[in-house]
Structure formats: structure tokens, C-alpha cells
Amino acid sequence: MSLSEFDIIQQYFSPLTTSRADVLTGIGDDCALLAPQPGKILAISTDTLVSGIHFLPDVDPVALGHKALAVNLSDLAAMGATPCWVSLALTLPEVNENWLRQFSRGFAALAEQYELQLIGGDTTRGPLAITITVHGQLDPEQVLKRSGAKNGDLVCISGKLGEAALALKKILNGEPAAEDLKEALDYPIPRVHTGRALAGIASACIDISDGLLADLGHICEASSLKAEIRKDDIPAAVDVSDGQEYIETVLSGGDDYELCFTVPESRRNLLENVQQQTGVAITVIGRMIEGQGIEIVDAPDLKLTIAANTGYLHFK
Ligand code: ADP
Numbered sequence: 168m169s170l171s172e173f174d175i176i177q178q179y180f181s182p183l184t185t186s187r188a189d190v191l192t193g194i195g196d197d198c199a200l201l202a203p204q205p206g207k208i209l210a211i212s213t214d215t216l217v218s219g220i221h222f223l224p225d226v227d228p229v230a231l232g233h234k235a236l237a238v239n240l241s242d243l244a245a246m247g248a249t250p251c252w253v254s255l256a257l258t259l260p261e262v263n264e265n266w267l268r269q270f271s272r273g274f275a276a277l278a279e280q281y282e283l284q285l286i287g288g289d290t291t292r293g294p295l296a297i298t299i300t301v302h303g304q305l306d307p308e309q310v311l312k313r314s315g316a317k318n319g320d321l322v323c324i325s326g327k328l329g330e331a332a333l334a335l336k337k338i339l340n341g342e343p344a345a346e347d348l349k350e351a352l353d354y355p356i357p358r359v360h361t362g363r364a365l366a367g368i369a370s371a372c373i374d375i376s377d378g379l380l381a382d383l384g385h386i387c388e389a390s391s392l393k394a395e396i397r398k399d400d401i402p403a404a405v406d407v408s409d410g411q412e413y414i415e416t417v418l419s420g421g422d423d424y425e426l427c428f429t430v431p432e433s434r435r436n437l438l439e440n441v442q443q444q445t446g447v448a449i450t451v452i453g454r455m456i457e458g459q460g461i462e463i464v465d466a467p468d469l470k471l472t473i474a475a476n477t478g479y480l481h482f483k
């Protein structure tokens with residue numbers, strides 16, 4: 168017998184994740200009712216993952232549950248927010264209990280790490296798609312925006328770039344991808360702790376979902392400045408010697424979910440504390456200067472002065 172929409176919610180989603188004192192009403196009424204902390208700002212972000220566009224239709228559902236939530240938490244991380252609540256809109260082609268069990272397991276495991284409560288959602292029939300909205304809180308003085316970079320600020324990134332893009336490229340070519348590359352593609356770690364630790368230190372921040380060039384390009388545009396970056400300083404997943412492949416994976420591959428941020432030179436010494444606190448490496452890769460776009464100063468062979476936005480454009 169096939170489960171109804173209510174059975175699905177009851178069985179797979181109602182029991183998920185911690186119950187927070189600030190959730191007055193969760194799943195089961197017409198709206199969720201929440202009691203944010205007085206004086207805090209709410210940070211809210213929504214992302215949709217569509218089968219065939221954002222993930223391969225045969226992807227492991229545990230990984231999908233993780234990643235669908237991770238990419239949303241990455242947006243909260245980029246603003247310096249602490250995640251609190253999440254809602255989940257699921258469009259399913261059919262009721263596949265095995266899939267639901269695994270998807271909800273991947274989702275719940277990550278939610279638990281951040282004491283995030285699932286507070287509601289929607290369940291409909293149609294081509295497989297997942298829409299998640301995460302809600303976080305932060306102090307007004309902690310906010311990290313794209314527009315705050317100043318002339319002379321250092322350009323930094325967390326972690327390293329290109330692993331996920333390289334894994335995807337191999338899989339699409341029918342080649343085996345190394346375990347650590349596959350892990351980066353399937354189980355990205357949202358840099359929530361790094362984002363919080365950067366509050367009061369970074370002047371601007373973004374998460375790298377569409378590739379370094381596209382996302383740093385957004386900081387440049389929003390801050391009306393140019394970024395000069397050095398190829399030799401960018402921590403790359405693996406040694407990619409081919410110029411075109413380097414651009415496609417490390418510079419514009421996307422799916423990294425690392426943070427790209429700017430820091431005034433006077434606060435450079437604080438980056439060491441952030442690394443220690445979070446266990447995530449931070450690397451200075453360049454500087455903000457007057458102008459527009461991004462220039463790679465030490466690799467003339469790449470011949471790149473990018474005007475921004477080389478990421479995936481859905482309606483181009
Ligand atoms: P309504 O018709 O009032 O929109 P629904 O029947 O869509 O209510 O949902 C019933 C309850 O279950 C609501 O509290 C809703 O937020 C929740 N819900 C529905 N789908 C999901 C889901 N996939 N995950 C979590 N909660 C869900």
C-alpha cells in the first residue's frame with residue numbers, strides 16, 4: 168500500500184532532529200511559530216535542487232539529503248549566521264520508502280550537528296526536486312555582506328578548491344573518482360563555524376557555490392572594486408597542469424562551498440585564531456584594489472581578466 172502525503176510526513180519527517188525551546192509550534196499546523204531571540208537579526212535563505220540539473224538522478228539519497236541541507240547552511244555561513252530552523256519542500260515522482268529513509272537520514276545527520284530543527288515544509292508529486300529554506304540568527308554587528316570590501320583588503324578563502332568539480336568531471340567521463348574527491352562532491356561541509364568566527368574580522372564574505380571567479384566577482388561588483396589574485400597562492404585540490412582544466416575545476420568549477428572573504432590588512436593577524444578555533448585552513452590569495460573584475464597576476468598564460476559571472480547561468 169502506498170503512503171499518503173501525511174504518512175510520509177509522519178513517518179519520515181516529523182521525528183527528525185532536535186526539538187528546540189524557541190519552536191512554539193513545529194510540523195503539524197498551518198504555520199510554524201518561532202520565538203527568535205530579542206535583538207537578533209534573522210537570516211533566511213532558500214535553495215532548490217532539481218534532479219538532472221543540480222544532482223545526478225542516480226545519486227545516493229543519503230548524500231543528497233546531506234547536500235541539499237549543506238548548500239543552504241553554506242549560505243547562512245557566508246553571512247556569519249547561526250542556523251536554527253529549516254523547512255523542506257519535497258516534490259517526489261513516486262513514494263519510494265527506501266529513498267525516503269535514506270534521504271531523511273542524510274538530512275537529519277547534518278541537521279543534528281547544528282541543533283537545527285525541521286519546522287515544516289510541503290510534500291507534492293512531480294519531477295524530483297528539493298527546496299530547503301534555512302533560518303538563522305545573528306547579532307546586528309556580526310553581519311557579513313558581499314558589499315563591505317575596501318580598497319587594500321586581503322582576499323582569502325577557506326579550505327581548498329576544485330575537488331568537487333574534478334570528481335564530477337571524472338564521473339561524467341565514466342572514470343573512477345578518488346574517494347576524497349567523491350566525498351567533497353557528495354558531502355560538502357558548510358563552513359558555519361568559520362563564518363561565525365569571521366564576524367567582526369572579515370569586511371565582506373560569500374560562499375563559493377558557482378566557482379571562485381563567479382563568486383569573488385560578486386564581491387567585486389557589490390563592493391565596486393577589483394580583485395588581484397595569485398594563482399600560485401590558491402590552494403587547489405590536486406595538481407592540475409592543464410590550463411583549461413585548471414580554469415574549469417579550480418577557478419570556476421563550483422560546488423566547493425568554501426568561503427571567500429576579504430579582511431583589512433590590520434586584522435591579518437586574527438586569521439590565525441580563526442584557523443585554530445575552527446580547524447579549517449585560511450589562505451590569503453590576493454588583494455582588493457581600485458577597478459573592476461578579477462585579474463590573475465602571476466599566470467599570464469591563463470590570460471584572464473574576468474569581468475565576473477562565469478558561473479552556471481540557468482537562463483542564459
Ligand atoms: P497545508 O495544507 O496547511 O499546507 P500540509 O498538508 O502541506 O499543510 O502539511 C502539513 C504539515 O506538515 C505542515 O505543518 C507542514 O509544514 C508539514 N510538512 C509538509 N511536508 C513536509 C516535509 N516534507 N517536511 C517537513 N514538514 C512537512
Ligand code: MG
Pocket residue numbers: 288289290
Ligand atoms: Mg502544504
